[in-house]
Amino acid sequence: MNKNTNKKASPNLFNLVQRFSVPLMFILICAVCIPLSGLSANMLINEIVTRMGRNAFLILSLLIPIMAGMGLNFGMTLGAMAAEIALIFVSDWQIVGIPGMVLAAFISIPISVLLGIFCGKILNEAKGREMITSYIMSFFINGIYQLVVLYLMGSVIPIKHGSIKLPRGYGIRNTVSLLSMRQKLDNLLAIQVAGVKIPVLTFIIIALLCLFIVWFSKTKLGQDMRAVGQDMEVARDAGINVERTRIISIVMSTVLAGFGMIIYLQNMGNIATYSAHSQIGMFCIAALLVGGASVDRASIGNVFLGVILFHTMFIVAPKAGAAITGDSMIGEYFRVFVSYAVITLALVMYETNKRRAKSAAGQQLQAAQDAEEAAGKEKA
Amino acid sequence: MTKDKFKAALKSFGLPRLIIAGFLLLLLIMAPFVGADLPTQISNIINRFSWNGILVLAMVPMVHSGCGLNFGLPLGIISGLLGATLSIEFGFTGPLSFLAAVVIATPFALILGALYGWLLNKIKGGEMMIATYVGFSSVSLMCMMWLILPYHSPNMVWGLSGKGLRTTISLEGYYIGALAKIGQINIGAISIPTGTLLFFALLAFAIWAFLHTKTGTAMTAVGSNPAFARAAGINVDKIRMLSVIMSTWLAAIGILVYEQGFGFIQLYMAPFYMALPAVSAILIGGASVNKATIMNVIVGTILFQGIVTMTPTVMNNMIHMDMSEVIRIIASMGMILFALTRKTEAAK
């Protein structure tokens, strides 16, 4: 309580700049790169709107585990893999268009829930190192995913169509076409504003998810999650089932990530079977952090600011890099580097702040003890 | 009673480790029946062991000082790559270029290691995640650098544009087999790279001996109980920094030894995930997040490389499906997951 009032009393400029250092840095990068890239404003806005529709849902799925104090959920890849499996089935059954997406979403739920429970249980065994564990988890499940998709599908799990299956008779091809679903969601109710296509329905779905997250954070379960995120021991003493709450938060995140991946893939129009999910976690987390979120605090605003800034950088960097050095590869490596650097920076800032807070708390405790002792002596 | 004992032993050994060891044993038994050529297999395992041993050894110092598994191995690998490319750029050839590469890589490893150690001292408790991302950031930064840096050696740059390093550089005429060819023994199909094995043994012995010096025991103390170590007057930060520098340097040397065996320098994204096999190898060998011995390194590397070489042939001959890649991912990641979930080691 005391600490809070202190913080509010001195909102000095330095702290503010430090908190928003990453978004500020990105605004600078974008400001330099946009003119160099030579992209027209119309094209740029079009791209950003498209990418907003494509990625926002995925990034929003990261918010709930942050609320529960489990850090950045690198395990969101699990949901993405569940969605891909569901979509492979749906395309094999030739269910097309929006019904196909709805069906894929429902099929992805049980897979996501199972993976989420598994992930949550493992993370409960690895308290304090959730992020690295969820990160390794994404690799582990990727191994299982490859086992299922590359060897079991077609041999054990029936897959009918030769356009999906590898010529050798089992395993799925490198790309599975989603032409029958391509941008069906985006184009329904889409409107053109000054040459910019706005996928209204996709945005409505994203808005609904935002409302859900706001509503959820006010429910009993949401409050429990916050409490667990603040201090597990205190939450346990208050009668909250900490383990269960944490598992639920991971399950919700995984399921939402699965839905997000379906939206993402319907926009792309095909599934890169063995690589679509691999970078998703990294880019979503980088985007969220660019929006000013930290490992233990993230809001819906961070998501949208992050999408805009991160993807602007993503679009203009290769072009700007080519303009400066004459080699477009440099720009591509640059944006990968920036993504990783942002995550590194955010992790370092989080850990140093945590240590500082810890030592401050220790000092406070020490001071309180000293004062008590002094008071005790005076009494004596 | 014995059942409980057995259970306890199983628990300490770990189910994943048991499965992996059993799996390898099964592969070895199956190999002759499915017509795999055992001598070639064994020769492969020995060679791969000699290539990779030092990269796995690089885990030991940081585990000892309590910095956890060195997921930031790519940083050290980058130092090694700088040494390798600069050695060629400066015109060294033959086995001498290996020595030059080691000499040039060393200052890079020391400086980068010191920076890395300084960073890890600032974020005690979150080392592994940050190490991972330090590795990634440095690899992607170097991707740009390999393109930009003014390398000119025609054997390394892209032929057409005359600038920017190639993704793979052949070591033919440079230090290919620089160590392996020293006293190489050939018995039938089995060839033993004596020089590389001796070099590994030398470094492993050096680390073992170091861990028994005063500084070495201090390092172990810092790892097992930092508060106690601090009370005993040990400069915790300094010891941790030293361990990180050692790990980074070993990684730099490790990648050079790997290259002399493999025959190529791999640049750009190649070092990206190199930490993961090394991490899982030492864990398979019996190490944990805060405990690792030289024996763990040796056993782990043999087991890991055994699986890597044996699975493709045995699997292919048996069921005509090459599932080795998938099995390797599941086995090694499962092992890391298991190690991360051990409660006793989570205590800081």
Add this chain to the structure above:
Amino acid sequence: MKNKRQLLFRVGAILIILAICAVMFVIGRGHTVYFDNKETSYNGQTIEPFYKVTVTVGNQKPSKLSKGDRGMADIMGQKLTMTLEITDKEGDQPHAHKVSMSVPYNMDGIMINIPALMQGLPQDAYMSEFIIETPDTGSTDEEIVTDEFDMGGDM
């Protein structure tokens, strides 16, 4: 009591989800319909193709079929509704027909012979399954690229 209600609620929810899934299976089933304006025979009777047929399905691009041509359209769900503009002989005025039919669930590709359809013959005369040859990419097997999660091929 509370547990029982909760259970009931859960079973209900699962049933609703399953029902939605079932509906999606039906309304979302995609078919590719191929239209033939070709000569065909049925019970020894030869059916001549029309001079020209224009087939329109939904808002998809109409396919104009001369004698011996084939067109195609994608449909969703179990009902095919199309507008046919038929010109019997050269110089004739085209006459329009609206045709609706249900299509078999199990067929991915459905071939419809329009002259046979307009003759009012039974379904097996004008409708047949069209099986697409698996596009052979030339090589016997496709190289699988597992990309970023690949562990560098080696250590």
